[in-house]
Amino acid sequence: MPTTFTLNGKSVTVQADENSPLLWAIRDELNLKGTKFGCGKAACGACTLHVNGKAVRSCSYALKFAAGKEITTIEGLSSGDELHPVQQAWMEEIVPQCGYCQPGFIMATAAMLETIPNPTDEDIDNNIVNVCRCATYYRMRKAIHRAAEIKSQTT
Amino acid sequence: MSEAKKEKQGFSRRKFLVRAGIGVGLLVGTTYCLPIRRKIAETINTAESPYLGSTDEPQIWFEVKPDNSILFHCPKVEMGQGTFTGLAQIAADELEVGIEQIQVVHAATSTGNIDQFSTGGSTSINSLWMPLRELAATMRVMLINAAAAQLGLEASSLSALNGVVSGGGKSITFGEIVQAVSEWEVPDTPPLKDVKEYKYVGKPTPRVDLRDKVLGAPIFGMDASLPDMLYGSVVRPSGIDTKMVSVDVSEAEGMPGVVKIVQEDDFVGVVANSYVEAEAAKQKIKVVWEAAKKWDTFNIEEAILVGKGNSTEIQKEGNAKKLLAEGEEGLIVSEYFSPIGAHAQMEPNGAVAYVEEDKATIIMSTQVVAITRKEVANRLGFKNEQVIIQPTFLGGGFGRRLHTPNAMQAALMSRAVGKPVKSFFNRKEEFQNDTFRPPTHNVLKARLTTDGRIEAISHDISSGDVMFGSPLLPGILQKLIGADLGAWRGGMIQYHGIPNYRAVSWRVKLPFATSWWRSLGLLANTFAIESFMDELAEKAGKDPISFRLDHLTETKADVRLAKVIQRAAEAASYRNTPADGRAMGFACSTDVNTPCAHVAEVSITDGKIKVHKVTCVMDPGLVVNPDQVRAQCEGSIIMGLSAVLYEKMEVEDGALYPVLYGAYQIALMKDAPKEIDVILLENDDVPGGVGEPPMGPIGAAIANAVYRLTGERVRRMPFSAK
Structure with a gap:
């Protein structure tokens, strides 16, 4: 059964098995590669995207649950040429190393800032629980605080 | 010019490839190669890392495009270490172009410019430092000479800046120059610029792949x-x-x-x-x-013990073996263990x-x-x-x-x-079919003199294979090298002021693949040696910092190490006694000519070890990109912390477990130190390795701090504190 949802502001319909993970529909059918495969068991967060504004690990989220919802991936996070505050902060702090896990972290952070606009270190520790093997956490923490600052200035 | 000198200077004209092509402009490449065996032997002998380039032709390094952009076909791959950025900085400075004009891409086999060996071992910048500068400088002179012919001016009256050659009131872009030339004159390798004149080298240039990685571009x-x-x-x-x-x-x-x-x-x-x-x-x-056979962790731990495998003496000074065999009295013996480690890289x-x-x-x-x-x-x-x-x-x-x-x-x-x-691979397959970091057993023995100096020390390192058995090392070279230098990396005694020292590498064949894991043996071997140095300092009644310094000599390597030790102790205000529930631990190591020292500030709550701050002082020699060298220090420190505090693969009923992140615990945001203070010294005029050296001392620095809090020595990775 085809599944229809809104992806980065546009309505899309995919034919894949409705019980298969949303991740693969996005990567392989809709050809948006920014959402990554890391573990397939919701344990690493590389596949994090937004479903109705909330961070979801799409490798373990069945396609059928996406029906009718607003899905945002890293490709749809910024509006036009203007980068999202989290991406701006990531650029300022030069966070990425290999970069593979970064979209997942950026999406998790963007979602967190919607509910916790000015996170403490403890908020960050409790909410940002993805895995980065290059261990860029030190710069990420700085970037998250910076993103909160940029966001508060622009909204 | 003598033949020998010519070779030393770099690219011969004969081998300098120049090709004009429609829509491309100019392709410049060359072979830059010595016979591979000689290079490997040279590497082992000097610890320098020569560039092991391809001998295939053509080898395309640079393409100058009509729009004045330059495509750099990079022979080293970018895996997060920032090599694309560092090499682009080097090329931009000698070519005289803006770094934004350079687009770095991975050389494919179709352009020929591939590394015959590997990207790894913290060697990329070091090995390409001379060849890339010579190549770029030669190309700049070729472009200026061609511009001179086109503009009807003397080459000496022209200069290049930001990809534009100008002089005598005229100017022309590199992209325009290459459009009008079909025959290129290749000059002798010109003199290189003074490093002080460089605009990009030495500056914290943002990564060239930064934007793609922040946008989630499909680059993997x-x-x-x-x-x-x-x-x-x-x-x-x-x-x-x-x-x-x-x-x-x-x-x-x-x-x-x-x-x-x-x-x-x-x-x-x-x-x-x-x-x-x-x-x-x-x-x-x-x-x-x-x-x-149905293997389990117990079998592996038994197999890895010192004395079980085949041994090779890898370091010998004085008569440590004899001195340490003369009776139990006054003999200090300690042992340390590390488990099987998984790579667990995020991209399968x-x-x-x-x-x-x-x-x-x-x-x-x-x-x-x-x-x-x-x-x-x-x-x-x-x-x-x-x-x-x-x-x-x-x-x-x-x-x-x-x-x-x-x-x-x-x-x-x-x-x-x-x-x-x-x-x-799916993730379970990744965990069960990894080429693991081998488990290790380290035994250290020493005797002190009556005035508290080390009279003799020995280090026995038992490990599964790292370099041996790898397709990177042909069997014939194993014989030449003798012992697995990946396994014993970081295991040699670095305190050359000790009169008698010895290191022995024990090779154990394990029933699963073990191989290269960032820093190879360095992390576990340094955990052992530098924990032991703290034990010896205490037994000698000495301060651990001055005790280390007392055993260094006036050689260049020892002096560089002494400087990072002193600077780290000062910068961290190192103290031996805990305060407010926090203790400091110190450790240092030298890897690929890069000495590094860490001070870790640690507390323990309910048996959980928490690292609050790490002060890192490293001397990688000339620093091409201070920001990315810092990034490598930060990453190495946290990845090393992860390995020593949490990570362990178990063998149960003939299989390796766990098979998922979480169960295989890796440091997360909450575990990373909130403060990492990196200080870079530059006591050498060539760039050394940076991707692995800062991982070396982190385990021992944490372990030494834990001892100050608990009074119990940490002997096993992953650490526990009771």
């Missing part, structure tokens, strides 16, 4: 696709030391989306229309595996392969482009030239992508279906 092997592509999945064993004895594919054949089951002598895989279908069908392939191993009648194309993350090509070519019965390897950005390397048989498997599946096939 996992993101590659080809038209009409199918998905392949290979059945991989859960158990270790197993052989495939029978395969039943009958049920899998009828699964949805299955295109073909591919059976080869050494593997079975399924090709299907989607990843999900390929994975589901694979679960229905029934393979019977036969294990020679995989490849997109398309095998046509007379050629094969492979797109993938690999650290060994030339070896991957050779393996694929051999298996397909193709010549090397028929196999195109297009390397991509790596979603982490850490040594895991030095072994790439998965390319060959994807190629065979593609050939079987006549279409491109993408195939990659």
